[in-house]
Amino acid sequence: MGPILEIENVSLQFGGVKALDNVSYHIEKGEIFSLIGPNGAGKTSMLNCISGLYQPTGGSIRYKGQEIINMKPYNRTTLGIARAFQNIALFAHMSVLDNLKLGRHTLMKSGALSGGLYIGKSSNEEIEHRKKVEEVIEFLELQDIRHTPVGTLPYGLQKRVEVGRALALGPELILLDEPMAGMNSTEKDLMARFILDMHEVMEITVVLIEHDLGIVMNLSDHIAVLDFGKRIGFGTPEEIQKNPDVIKAYIGEETFI
Numbered sequence: 001m002g003p004i005l006e007i008e009n010v011s012l013q014f015g016g017v018k019a020l021d022n023v024s025y026h027i028e029k030g031e032i033f034s035l036i037g038p039n040g041a042g043k044t045s046m047l048n049c050i051s052g053l054y055q056p057t058g059g060s061i062r063y064k065g066q067e068i069i070n071m072k073p074y075n076r077t078t079l080g081i082a083r084a085f086q087n088i089a090l091f092a093h094m095s096v097l098d099n100l101k102l103g104r105h106t107l108m109k110s111g112a113l114s115g116g117l118y119i120g121k122s123s124n125e126e127i128e129h130r131k132k133v134e135e136v137i138e139f140l141e142l143q144d145i146r147h148t149p150v151g152t153l154p155y156g157l158q159k160r161v162e163v164g165r166a167l168a169l170g171p172e173l174i175l176l177d178e179p180m181a182g183m184n185s186t187e188k189d190l191m192a193r194f195i196l197d198m199h200e201v202m203e204i205t206v207v208l209i210e211h212d213l214g215i216v217m218n219l220s221d222h223i224a225v226l227d228f229g230k231r232i233g234f235g236t237p238e239e240i241q242k243n244p245d246v247i248k249a250y251i252g253e254e255t256f257i
């Protein structure tokens with residue numbers, strides 16, 4: 001189907017630290033693409049460059065053929081790129097429902113205030129907006145906790161709501177930064193199923209950062225491996241598992257097969 005995202009020679013520097021060093025890869029439309037690598041390898045930095053939080057020092061990022069490297073994060077969201085954060089970015093005192101609605105308000109043309117009045121142009125938008133939020137609540141099985149303040153939920157559920165906040169934006173490309181971190185194995189399996197369904201049912205392209213390599217190998221169509229900001233491997237799960245540079249970078253990690 002062709003690439004949805006083309007990353008060419010992206011570099012990012014913080015003082016003396018090269019967080020990303022000439023990284024290139026393509027992400028195909030509709031695939032599950034994973035970014036792996038040891039702590040500090042540059043995985044979150046890469047997502048920050050794609051979502052627009054960080055400005056790379058060089059390179060090109062094209063989304064559906066369009067250069068987005070200088071575009072503001074908000075404009076990237078309206079193009080269809082949404083992102084769930086490694087550190088949960090929710091309002092703890094607000095309910096699950098309100099957190100999901102608030103995420104979408106940033107997309108409303110009529111603005112958050114007029115959107116609340118149910119008049120004129122805003123009413124159609126408001127209906128669309130609620131429909132999407134309800135769809136996500138059902139999809140991620142959040143019905144029982146829709147009115148619960150996010151801050152009172154167990155960590156695993158908060159992570160799920162964080163994914164829901166990104167999903168409620170109706171993205172074509174979703175960036176998931178360690179959505180399973182801190183989860184037990186039952187919760188991880190459930191999240192893996194949600195990710196597969198995002199890909200198969202919702203036809204969203206998924207970029208996943210995950211440290212559990214068993215899950216990465218099972219879910220991914222392609223994997224890119226970063227180490228000290230450099231791309232040291234790219235390929236299918238089978239290719240990655242045989243790549244000597246990748247094996248070397250992961251020496252000492254018992255989970256690597």
Ligand SMILES: Nc1ncnc2c1ncn2[C@@H]1O[C@H](COP(=O)(O)OP(=O)(O)OP(=O)(O)O)[C@@H](O)[C@H]1O
Nearest residue numbers: 014017018019037038039040041042043044045046
């Ligand atoms: N805002 C920042 N200011 C300074 N240095 C940063 C900043 N963000 C990231 N870095 C540095 O860039 C490098 C890559 O960090 P990054 O967070 O992208 O790694 P990561 O692969 O996501 O690691 P982890 O698996 O621990 O989440 C690290 O050396 C980190 O200290």
Ligand SMILES: [Mg+2]
Nearest residue numbers: 043044045086
């Ligand atoms: Mg990270």
